[in-house]
Amino acid sequence: MTVINNTSLAFDEDxxxxxxxxxxFCRERSPIGAVxxxxxxxxxxxxxxxxxxxxxxxxxxxxxxxxxxSGLGIRHAVGIAEAMGRALLGTPLISTTxxxxxxxxxxxEERVDAFLADVAAGVPxxxxxxxxxxxxxxxxxxxxxxxxxxxxxxxxxPDAQAAGWFVVVTRHRELPALALVxxxxxxxxxxxxxxxxxxxxxAATVDFSGVQLTPDAIIxxxxxxxxxxxxxxxxxxxxxxxATGSAGACLDTTVEYLKTRKQxxxxxxxxxxxxxxxxxxxxxxxxxxxxxxxxxxxxxxxxLGRDAEIACRMAKAQAGDALLQAGxxxxxxxxxxxxxxxxxxxxxxRRAQWSSQQFGDxxxxxxxxxxxxxxTAA
Amino acid sequence: xxxxxxxLNAFRQQVSAWLADNKPADPGFLLPQSFMEVGTxxxxxxxxxxxxxxxxxxxxxMAWPKEYGGGGVEPVFQSIVDQEMRRHAVPICFNVIGLxxxxxxxxxxxxxxxxxxxxxxxxxxxxxxxxxxxxxxxGSDLGNAQTRxxxxxxxxxxxxxxxxxxxxxxxxxxxxxxxxxxxxxxxYDGLSFFLSPMQVPGIDxxxxxxxxxxxxxxxxxxxxxxxxADCLMGAEGxxxxxxxxxxxxxxxxxxxxxxGLAFVRVLINDMIEELRxxxxxxxxxxxxPVVRDQLVQxxxxxxxxxxxxxxxxxxxxxxxxxxxxxxxxxxxxxEYGRRMRQFxxxxxxxxxGLxxxDAQARQGGFWQRAYFNNFSTTIGGGTSQVQAxxxxxxxxxxxx
Ligand SMILES: Cc1cc2nc3c(=O)[nH]c(=O)nc-3n(C[C@H](O)[C@H](O)[C@H](O)COP(=O)(O)OP(=O)(O)OC[C@H]3O[C@@H](n4cnc5c(N)ncnc54)[C@H](O)[C@@H]3O)c2cc1C
Numbered sequence: 001m002t003v004i005n006n007t008s009l010a011f012d013e014d015x016x017x018x019x020x021x022x023x024x025f026c027r028e029r030s031p032i033g034a035v036x037x038x039x040x041x042x043x044x045x046x047x048x049x050x051x052x053x054x055x056x057x058x059x060x061x062x063x064x065x066x067x068x069x070s071g072l073g074i075r076h077a078v079g080i081a082e083a084m085g086r087a088l089l090g091t092p093l094i095s096t097t098x099x100x101x102x103x104x105x106x107x108x109e110e111r112v113d114a115f116l117a118d119v120a121a122g123v124p125x126x127x128x129x130x131x132x133x134x135x136x137x138x139x140x141x142x143x144x145x146x147x148x149x150x151x152x153x154x155x156x157x158p159d160a161q162a163a164g165w166f167v168v169v170t171r172h173r174e175l176p177a178l179a180l181v182x183x184x185x186x187x188x189x190x191x192x193x194x195x196x197x198x199x200x201x202x203a204a205t206v207d208f209s210g211v212q213l214t215p216d217a218i219i220x221x222x223x224x225x226x227x228x229x230x231x232x233x234x235x236x237x238x239x240x241x242x243a244t245g246s247a248g249a250c251l252d253t254t255v256e257y258l259k260t261r262k263q264x265x266x267x268x269x270x271x272x273x274x275x276x277x278x279x280x281x282x283x284x285x286x287x288x289x290x291x292x293x294x295x296x297x298x299x300x301x302x303x304l305g306r307d308a309e310i311a312c313r314m315a316k317a318q319a320g321d322a323l324l325q326a327g328x329x330x331x332x333x334x335x336x337x338x339x340x341x342x343x344x345x346x347x348x349x350r351r352a353q354w355s356s357q358q359f360g361d362x363x364x365x366x367x368x369x370x371x372x373x374x375x376t377a378a
Numbered sequence: 379x380x381x382x383x384x385x386l387n388a389f390r391q392q393v394s395a396w397l398a399d400n401k402p403a404d405p406g407f408l409l410p411q412s413f414m415e416v417g418t419x420x421x422x423x424x425x426x427x428x429x430x431x432x433x434x435x436x437x438x439x440m441a442w443p444k445e446y447g448g449g450g451v452e453p454v455f456q457s458i459v460d461q462e463m464r465r466h467a468v469p470i471c472f473n474v475i476g477l478x479x480x481x482x483x484x485x486x487x488x489x490x491x492x493x494x495x496x497x498x499x500x501x502x503x504x505x506x507x508x509x510x511x512x513x514x515x516x517g518s519d520l521g522n523a524q525t526r527x528x529x530x531x532x533x534x535x536x537x538x539x540x541x542x543x544x545x546x547x548x549x550x551x552x553x554x555x556x557x558x559x560x561x562x563x564x565x566y567d568g569l570s571f572f573l574s575p576m577q578v579p580g581i582d583x584x585x586x587x588x589x590x591x592x593x594x595x596x597x598x599x600x601x602x603x604x605x606x607a608d609c610l611m612g613a614e615g616x617x618x619x620x621x622x623x624x625x626x627x628x629x630x631x632x633x634x635x636x637x638g639l640a641f642v643r644v645l646i647n648d649m650i651e652e653l654r655x656x657x658x659x660x661x662x663x664x665x666x667p668v669v670r671d672q673l674v675q676x677x678x679x680x681x682x683x684x685x686x687x688x689x690x691x692x693x694x695x696x697x698x699x700x701x702x703x704x705x706x707x708x709x710x711x712x713e714y715g716r717r718m719r720q721f722x723x724x725x726x727x728x729x730x731g732l733x734x735x736d737a738q739a740r741q742g743g744f745w746q747r748a749y750f751n752n753f754s755t756t757i758g759g760g761t762s763q764v765q766a767x768x769x770x771x772x773x774x775x776x777x778x
Contacts (some may be wrong), residue, residue, distance in 0.1 A: 007685055
């Protein structure tokens with residue numbers, strides 16, 4: 001075995017078709033004007049548009065047909081995330097998909113079917129995980145007592161404002177456990193929105209204190225730990241796919257400007273100091289895209305293996321950095337225009353700053369990759 | 379009809395067995411890591427014999443037409459051979475300018491007569507090919523090449539100087555770019571392309587010593603050299619178009635090569651294994667957090683290159699930036715190679731300052747030499763900067 005090892009890359013017809021549909025849909029329904037129209041809307045997305053996405057079967061894409069899903073694998077969601085990223089289309093789709101994956105991977109019991117059916121029917125769901133900003137921390141003080149009453153708050157909960165369901169990461173008998181909480185169980189004022197750097201996204205602090213859990217709502221057992229690892233890797237991958245799409249759109253925006261803006265009597269795109277960094281960005285995006293679909297190739301319905309873990313981490317590290325690079329240069333290469341709120345470069349650099357911090361930044365993943373790649377005898 | 383998976387697997391096993399049996403023993407002298415490093419007769423004869431053996435076994439030029447010495451089978455068979463060659467770490471098939479550039483060119487656009495005259499000798503290694511494109515004053519600006527070819531009866535008289543001619547002193551033929559019309563309106567239109575003999579009076583290939591201290595290329599002087607007029611490929615004035623097509627093969631952007639290894643691949647895995655016993659600050663080197671992070675970045679880059687190569691074959695994933703993966707192939711691999719090798723030397727502590735010939739140099743100075751030689755790929759075949767221009771203009775559509 002070598003440190004490079006698995007380089008499988010396959011893309012089936014279903015994936016290709018879904019990618020095509022998703023790209024067309026996102027391009028038509030989420031032009032930049034529509035994105036901007038949502039920037040200061042409370043939920044950050046258009047409900048009618050969300051219903052169309054539900055109609056396309058996207059929230060339930062990877063859920064079994066028995067709960068109203070399409071019965072496809074989670075790999076099929078990757079292209080959708082990329083297409084959404086390209087169009088900077090928000091909506092709670094990624095949070096919802098991940099919440100459903102977490103629960104479905106944590107238990108096969110029928111009592112979660114109602115939750116999964118809701119997701120497939122388009123009720124947004126989200127995972128309440130972090131209690132501090134460190135993705136490498138396993139702090140968990142949001143706990144329930146003997147009578148099933150939760151105490152504690154979670155931060156950075158994505159799409160909390162829209163969620164009909166919360167999957168709260170808690171503990172039971174010293175092991176990670178999940179608690180399913182409906183939005184209507186939350187006391188008034190429990191959701192305090194964050195002000196995010198990326199205005200196309202939404203997240204909040206959610207205080208679950210006082211929520212009474214029914215025994216059915218608690219998912220415990222060793223499988224939860226495995227499911228959480230998978231959830232976090234899938235989260236990294238879908239975020240990477242989304243970032244890859246955004247980076248492509250960002251590069252297109254920059255290149256378009258370089259082809260139209262003149263200085264010193266020449267199109268600025270002819271200057272190599274601008275041209276060559278664009279090529280670097282293109283290659284960084286190409287690498288990210290290759291990692292993303294390589295990782296998608298390795299996803300199974302069962303828990304993720306070592307190769308898939310390596311692939312997801314590489315995808316996230318690469319895509320996050322590619323988008324940061326693309327966004328940063330987009331601002332600079334637009335000159336004074338790039339410093340304005342009006343210029344779309346701000347949308348991309350803001351997305352980059354947000355995206356790079358979801359599910360661990362590049363350093364976080366590279367540190368873990370080092371252990372995976374260098375510490376096992378090859 | 380295309381081969382079944384079963385057939386391909388059986389073929390792979392057969393190739394693997396043959397390579398295991400036929401891989402030459404270490405000759406006891408330094409072997410070239412690429413075709414641009416053949417500096418001595420000894421190296422040449424060793425590699426020539428190896429290439430002949432590979433061809434004779436039916437493992438070279440498998441997809442080239444049978445009547446010209448090829449195998450006449452689907453390209454997938456040659457791909458399998460190449461993969462297995464890499465895996466078995468056998469020597470290179472050195473006649474790369476023939477196998478990889480001139481050969482595919484002749485195969486695709488050559489006349490029947492040209493095919494019959496040249497292809498087989500390329501495969502057997504009997505006819506060594508070189509490339510006369512670059513000139514002392516015109517390298518990246520190849521379209522400005524000034525070497526003159528003047529028609530005189532059934533000959534052309536050639537005058538001028540080519541440089542950096544890989545294997546110029548060993549070659550029997552040269553793909554030559556020369557100016558037949560100095561008055562053409564566009565400089566490109568004055569160029570013509572020749573399949574020129576090298577062993578004629580008036581052609582003098584003088585070896586140049588390289589950065590490594592070894593030899594491998596020449597400065598090639600043409601002084602009233604007379605070459606037959608039927609050496610002209612295509613028509614006068616088509617030289618630039620043909621040269622550009624040649625460069626597509628050279629940069630790996632277009633298929634058609636006969637196969638065999640042009641380079642000994644230097645992989646990061648080899649480097650990591652080689653470094654396992656090294657220390658830094660008295661601790662195992664691979665425990666150093668900074669080194670670890672940099673290694674992971676390089677591993678990712680190598681893996682990304684491999685994955686991009688694969689993705690290039692998946693049409694549905696190549697629509698965003700058409701030809702991006704094909705046109706950036708050379709830039710990706712060559713620049714990565716440079717950084718990785720430089721890093722490998724840098725990790726060696728005081729031993730990083732030793733060179734080939736020093737008894738204490740790690741692996742005989744392999745990494746130092748490999749680092750230097752890597753510049754042949756970031757400069758030769760169009761520099762990295764020129765590649766970046768090409769990608770910016772042709773993939774991103776940025777102005778010249
Ligand atoms: C090992 C080796 C083997 C070779 N073998 C052959 C061979 O067999 N046959 C053959 O014909 N040639 C061969 N070459 C020559 C090679 O193709 C040229 O060296 C190369 O094209 C660069 O030309 P130059 O050396 O004149 O450099 P220059 O063109 O003078 O370049 C000098 C520097 O300027 C940069 N530069 C030039 N133009 C631009 C631009 N427009 N934009 C940005 N930067 C630019 C270059 O990137 C480089 O860094 C070989 C070279 C090497 C190193």
